[in-house]
Amino acid sequence: MRAAILREYGQPLDITTVPAPDPDPDGVVVDIEACGLCRSDWHAWQGHGEWNDDQVPTGQILGHEPAGTVAAVGDRVERFAVGDEVVVPFSLGDGTCHNCRSGHGNVCADGLALGFEPDAPGAFAEQVAVPDADYNLVRLPDALDARDAAVLGCRYMTAYHGLADRAGVDGGDWLAVHGCGGVGLSAVQLGDALGARVLAVDPSQAARDRARELGAREAIDPEERDPVEAIRDRTGGADRSVDALGIAETCRNSVQCLRERGTHLQLGLTTDTERGEVALPTDWMTRWEISFVGSRGMPPTRYDALFDTIAATDIDPGALVGREIALDAVSERLAAMDDYDTAGVEVITSF
Numbered sequence: 001m002r003a004a005i006l007r008e009y010g011q012p013l014d015i016t017t018v019p020a021p022d023p024d025p026d027g028v029v030v031d032i033e034a035c036g037l038c039r040s041d042w043h044a045w046q047g048h049g050e051w052n053d054d055q056v057p058t059g060q061i062l063g064h065e066p067a068g069t070v071a072a073v074g075d076r077v078e079r080f081a082v083g084d085e086v087v088v089p090f091s092l093g094d095g096t097c098h099n100c101r102s103g104h105g106n107v108c109a110d111g112l113a114l115g116f117e118p119d120a121p122g123a124f125a126e127q128v129a130v131p132d133a134d135y136n137l138v139r140l141p142d143a144l145d146a147r148d149a150a151v152l153g154c155r156y157m158t159a160y161h162g163l164a165d166r167a168g169v170d171g172g173d174w175l176a177v178h179g180c181g182g183v184g185l186s187a188v189q190l191g192d193a194l195g196a197r198v199l200a201v202d203p204s205q206a207a208r209d210r211a212r213e214l215g216a217r218e219a220i221d222p223e224e225r226d227p228v229e230a231i232r233d234r235t236g237g238a239d240r241s242v243d244a245l246g247i248a249e250t251c252r253n254s255v256q257c258l259r260e261r262g263t264h265l266q267l268g269l270t271t272d273t274e275r276g277e278v279a280l281p282t283d284w285m286t287r288w289e290i291s292f293v294g295s296r297g298m299p300p301t302r303y304d305a306l307f308d309t310i311a312a313t314d315i316d317p318g319a320l321v322g323r324e325i326a327l328d329a330v331s332e333r334l335a336a337m338d339d340y341d342t343a344g345v346e347v348i349t350s351f
Contacts, residue, residue: 001017001018001019001020001125001126001142001189001313002016002017002125002126002327002351003016003017003018003061003121003124003126003325004061004062004124004125004147004330005018005059005060005061005062005274006044006045006056006058006059006060006061006062007058007059008058008323009045009047009058009263010045010046010047010312011184012331013033013045013068013124013331013334014064015327015328015330016150017085017145017169017257018061018125019125020051020127021072021121021127021129022072023072023073023077023127023129024074024129024131025074025075025076025077025253026076026077026131026132026133026163027074027077027129027130027131027133028070028071028072028073028074028077028080028129028130028133029070029071029072029127029128029129029130030066030068030069030070030071030086030088030127030128030130031068031069031070031071031126031127032066032067032068032126032127032128032351033052033067033068033069033146033147034068034087034146034147034149034150034277034348034349035065035066035067035069035123035124035150035323035347035348036065036150036151036153036154036155036182036345036346036347036348037065037333037334037345037346037347037348038064038065038154038155038182039181039183039268039269039337040064040116040183040269041062041063041064041115041124041334042334042337042338043269043271044060044062044115044116045062045334046271046272048250048269048271048272048292049269050268051275051276052276053187056116056117057079057117057118057161057334057342058349059118060115060116060117060122061115061119061121061122061123061124061125062115062116062122062124062155063114063115063122063123063124063125063128063348064090064113064114064115064116064122064123065090065123065150065151065152065153065155066087066088066114066123066150066153066156067086067087067088067129067146067147067149067150067152067153068085068086068128068146069083069084069085069086069146069346070074070082070083070084070137071127073090073133074133077133077134077350078134079133079134079137080118080133080134080137080139083266084139085139085141085146085149086137086138086139086140087138087144087149087150087152087153087155087303088110088114088123088128088130088136088138089106089114089117089136089138089153089297089298089303090113090114090115090153090154090297090301091105091106091107091108091111091113091114091296091297091298091299091300092108092111092112092114092120092130092131092132092136093105093106093108093111093135093136093299094108094110094111094132094135094324095132095134095135095136097109097110100135100299101207101288102188103299103301104299104301105135105136105296105299105300105301106161106296106298106299107296109336112131114128114130124327124330124348125351126351127290128345132160135300136300137300138300138303141153143310143313144165144307144310144313144317147318147321147324147347147349148316148317148318148321150347150348151182151186151315151317151318151320151321151345151347152306152317154183154297155182155183155186155298155345156186156190156306156317156320157298157303157306158183158186158267158295158297158298159183159186159187159190159242159244159267160186160190160298160302160306160309161244161295161297161298161302162187162265162267162293162295163175163187163190163191163194163196163240163242163265164194164305164309165295165302166265166293166294166295166296167240167242167245167263167265167293167295168198168209168240168263169191169194169195169196169240170194170195171194171195171196172195172196172197172232172350173195173196173197173238173239173240174196174197174199174234174235174238174239174240174259175177175187175191175198175199175238175239175240175241175242176198176199176200176201176227176231176240176241176242176254176257176293177191177199177201177211177216177241177242177244178199178201178202178227178241178242178243178244178245178250178253178254179196179202179243179244179245179246179250179259179268180200180201180202180207180208180210180211180219180244180321181207181244181245181340182203182230182343182345183244183267183268184200184207184211184242184244184245184346185207185210185211185214185320185344185345186317186320187242187244187270187272188200188211188214188215188216189214189215189315189319189320190309191318192214192215192216192315193215193309193310193313194309195342196240197217197235197240198211198215198216198217198237199216199217199218199219199220199231199234199235200218200219200220201210201215201220201222201227201231201250201306202219202220202221202222203221203222203223204340205221206343207343208220208221210322210343213319214319214320220235222253227253227257228231228253228256228257228290232257233313235259236256236259236260237257237259237260237266238257238258238259238262239258239259239262239263240258240262240263240264240265241254241255241258241262241263241264241265241336242254242259242264242265242266242267243264243265243266243267244267245268245270246266246267246268246269246270246271247268247271247273247274247333248270248274248279250268251266251268251278251280252278252279252280252281254266255280255281255285255290255292256284257290258290259288260288260289260290261288261289261290261291262288262290262291263290263291263292263293264290264291264292264293265293265295266292266293266294266295267295271321280292288309320344320345321344321345322342322343322344322345322346322348323342323344323345323346323347323350324346324347324349324350325346325347325348325349325350326349326350326351327348327351330348333346334345
């Protein structure tokens with residue numbers, strides 16, 4: 001099968017032919033119909049994460065937002081059959097540990113991260129193997145096709161889990177979203193669907209326009225006005241705020257735009273400038289009981305809740321798709337992320 005392999009950080013991926021995978025007894029193989037291109041892939045391509053013992057090794061097949069059709073099934077798999085349309089979460093749990101059994105498989109102590117480690121080759125390829133499929137794999141509802149389901153694979157479900165489960169966004173909340181790339185726009189659309197009043201922050205006019213289309217009441221240009229001041233003037237302080245980018249400036253702005261007892265949600269990963277650490281006003285946060293929560297992916301057991309939200313509110317995840325690309329274009333589009341030269345979610349639909 002064809003696959004895109006990381007050979008050298010920051011250099012074009014090697015599009016080559018590799019052996020197709022076979023399913024483990026508890027796993028399946030999925031024919032990939034679509035796979036999102038995510039800023040987390042960019043971090044991996046750049047070689048980030050060594051400061052957190054999380055650097056993706058060279059030789060890795062990248063890609064972690066796939067959707068497609070089950071092509072082969074292991075002998076011990078009970079819930080899936082050849083031909084099932086599925087989406088593959090990137091956080092792969094073993095299904096047996098305390099975290100998995102209590103509904104938190106996204107932080108499984110023995111889990112794997114699809115596309116980020118050698119034991120879990122990724123989905124920039126024609127096929128991908130999924131271990132412990134009865135626990136990890138998610139069957140698609142009829143209303144979602146593979147392209148739109150690929151949007152859900154990381155950024156969308158990460159935003160949903162972060163907003164609904166970690167930050168506790170509720171109807172009437174003022175929600176600030178700092179950074180309107182794929183995960184930020186997902187947070188805008190889902191925050192609006194959950195009943196929040198959303199303010200979006202991004203220096204790109206195109207990103208701000210897309211945020212308004214997806215439900216933001218206002219979109220703030222941080223190059224024209226201090227976003228903390230603008231959000232406080234409009235709301236008195238946001239109830240919930242998201243850093244969807246991961247640089248020091250957006251993280252601090254997200255924290256400081258909150259009202260008393262507000263909650264900051266960290267979704268963006270840092271670059272080699274921050275190296276995993278951002279200075280924060282901890283005395284002020286203590287004084288006003290500010291909560292700082294992190295969020296990673298989403299447990300596979302929460303997909304039904306996400307699907308129910310999509311169905312009940314009639315929102316369209318596919319509206320986030322800004323471009324469909326071929327596997328051969330992945331390196332070019334990763335390089336475009338150096339300067340944030342992407343719009344919405346880009347999805348590989350030709351392998």
